[in-house]
Amino acid sequence: MPNYKLTIAYDGTRYNGWQKQGNTEKTIQGKLEAVLERFAGQYVEINGAGRTDAGVHAKGQVANFKLDKAISCEELCRYFAEYLPEDICVLSAKRVDERFHARLTATKKHYRYCICNNAKHADVFNRKFEMHVKEPLDVDKMTEAAGYFVGEHDFSSFCSNKHMKKSKVRTVYGVTINCDGDKIIIDYEGDGFLYNMVRIMTGTLIEVGLGQRLPEDIPEIIARKDRQAAGFTAQAQGLFLMEVFYE
Amino acid sequence: MPNYKLTIAYDGTRYNGWQKQGNTEKTIQGKLEAVLERFAGQYVEINGAGRTDAGVHAKGQVANFKLDKAISCEELCRYFAEYLPEDICVLSAKRVDERFHARLTATKKHYRYCICNNAKHADVFNRKFEMHVKEPLDVDKMTEAAGYFVGEHDFSSFCSNKHMKKSKVRTVYGVTINCDGDKIIIDYEGDGFLYNMVRIMTGTLIEVGLGQRLPEDIPEIIARKDRQAAGFTAQAQGLFLMEVFYE
Numbered sequence: 162m163p164n165y166k167l168t169i170a171y172d173g174t175r176y177n178g179w180q181k182q183g184n185t186e187k188t189i190q191g192k193l194e195a196v197l198e199r200f201a202g203q204y205v206e207i208n209g210a211g212r213t214d215a216g217v218h219a220k221g222q223v224a225n226f227k228l229d230k231a232i233s234c235e236e237l238c239r240y241f242a243e244y245l246p247e248d249i250c251v252l253s254a255k256r257v258d259e260r261f262h263a264r265l266t267a268t269k270k271h272y273r274y275c276i277c278n279n280a281k282h283a284d285v286f287n288r289k290f291e292m293h294v295k296e297p298l299d300v301d302k303m304t305e306a307a308g309y310f311v312g313e314h315d316f317s318s319f320c321s322n323k324h325m326k327k328s329k330v331r332t333v334y335g336v337t338i339n340c341d342g343d344k345i346i347i348d349y350e351g352d353g354f355l356y357n358m359v360r361i362m363t364g365t366l367i368e369v370g371l372g373q374r375l376p377e378d379i380p381e382i383i384a385r386k387d388r389q390a391a392g393f394t395a396q397a398q399g400l401f402l403m404e405v406f407y408e
Numbered sequence: 409m410p411n412y413k414l415t416i417a418y419d420g421t422r423y424n425g426w427q428k429q430g431n432t433e434k435t436i437q438g439k440l441e442a443v444l445e446r447f448a449g450q451y452v453e454i455n456g457a458g459r460t461d462a463g464v465h466a467k468g469q470v471a472n473f474k475l476d477k478a479i480s481c482e483e484l485c486r487y488f489a490e491y492l493p494e495d496i497c498v499l500s501a502k503r504v505d506e507r508f509h510a511r512l513t514a515t516k517k518h519y520r521y522c523i524c525n526n527a528k529h530a531d532v533f534n535r536k537f538e539m540h541v542k543e544p545l546d547v548d549k550m551t552e553a554a555g556y557f558v559g560e561h562d563f564s565s566f567c568s569n570k571h572m573k574k575s576k577v578r579t580v581y582g583v584t585i586n587c588d589g590d591k592i593i594i595d596y597e598g599d600g601f602l603y604n605m606v607r608i609m610t611g612t613l614i615e616v617g618l619g620q621r622l623p624e625d626i627p628e629i630i631a632r633k634d635r636q637a638a639g640f641t642a643q644a645q646g647l648f649l650m651e652v653f654y655e
Contacts, residue, residue: 172533286465
């Protein structure tokens with residue numbers, strides 16, 4: 162069956178996340194499937210690479226779907242542009258190998274967390290796209306702490322889903338922190354991330370930046386394999402799924 | 409009477425502009441006055457420097473108001489931060505000379521217009537903060553055209569208000585155009601701007617950038633003193649009142 166890959170950007174503010182949850186929920190997947198159904202004349206399931214939460218954004222979400230017959234990718238893109246709401250945009254569509262699966266064949270993901278730091282007021286223009294932390298953060302300490310995340314670890318302490326029975330071992334390839342004025346940008350790359358993992362790592366780094374924890378506490382937090390050991394879950398609106406990589 | 413100057417940022421998306429128009433309208437002035445009334449225990453009129461339209465934003469709007477008795481600016485700022493909606497922010501408040509009037513004593517204003525150019529799709533994150541022009545714009549030609557706006561002119565051709573009887577002579581100090589990737593930023597500085605003037609100048613520059621007009625057409629357009637002679641009114645959402653200057 163012809164298999165299609167979509168690259169998608171969205172402002173997640175108005176949505177209950179990527180994944181469809183029943184009929185009435187307002188999700189990115191649901192919006193895309195509704196337009197695709199209209200285009201294809203039948204319901205078609207779309208698989209997303211990352212199940213972003215309510216309020217989380219994407220600049221490069223990837224999804225795929227299969228159809229009975231081949232279609233024109235250009236025509237499909239124009240159709241999405243016409244019928245999708247203005248906060249969801251299909252950046253590109255292309256036909257891919259039948260074995261391609263947006264989630265299962267992904268080899269690396271890049272998430273970004275944006276913080277507005279040490280500004281007296283939240284930025285009215287970026288309020289949906291960053292977390293405002295009023296108190297000054299020690300970025301050197303945060304960078305030191307972030308180094309401990311890198312590598313293959315059991316990230317149970319950084320997972321909100323207690324009922325998940327699958328392995329919680331993931332490999333973090335890198336965490337880099339950049340500052341630009343009052344903006345702090347944290348980039349995470351890894352082979353996969355558990356439910357809320359990026360937000361809990363970010364919350365923990367913020368606590369380090371505030372001096373509430375030490376960088377060298379991180380290995381112990383990881384070793385505990387207990388959600389209670391880690392920091393708070395940073396707000397959804399600061400998080401972006403930037404890119405998904407494949408072989 | 410004690411006189412206070414406010415500097416204000418707002419995302420104008422949800423509002424019917426700055427100026428109050430009856431009781432039911434949702435305006436920036438109305439929101440600010442409602443909070444101030446609560447603080448002061450009585451209705452107090454707030455004068456804004458620029459009457460931004462519906463959907464127009466501000467990073468440095470200035471306003472002033474007078475009170476019977478002196479108040480603490482710090483306390484007032486905290487009060488605004490607590491009671492204003494998250495898309496309006498009082499950046500600072502300070503007591504000023506009694507003769508200060510946000511609009512009447514302003515000597516210069518800086519407006520910025522933001523365009524997303526030559527990108528296949530509108531940017532989902534900036535869709536409320538820029539105008540998307542799909543076709544490539546010739547920025548050199550636009551810059552050449554912009555030069556003709558500089559100086560003291562009767563800008564009747566660039567004013568949407570037909571019933572305005574006051575002088576339409578204004579002095580534009582400078583128009584500069586900068587590009588950064590697919591973003592085009594046009595900065596306008598002048599002693600004052602007529603109703604829709606910045607948006608009509610921008611629409612006219614876009615028409616020049618598209619090759620529909622020539623840069624050297626501008627002097628003739630100005631000379632005509634006729635709204636019909638100029639270009640279209642660029643969308644409200646790309647416009648920002650950046651700063652207001654005083655002696």
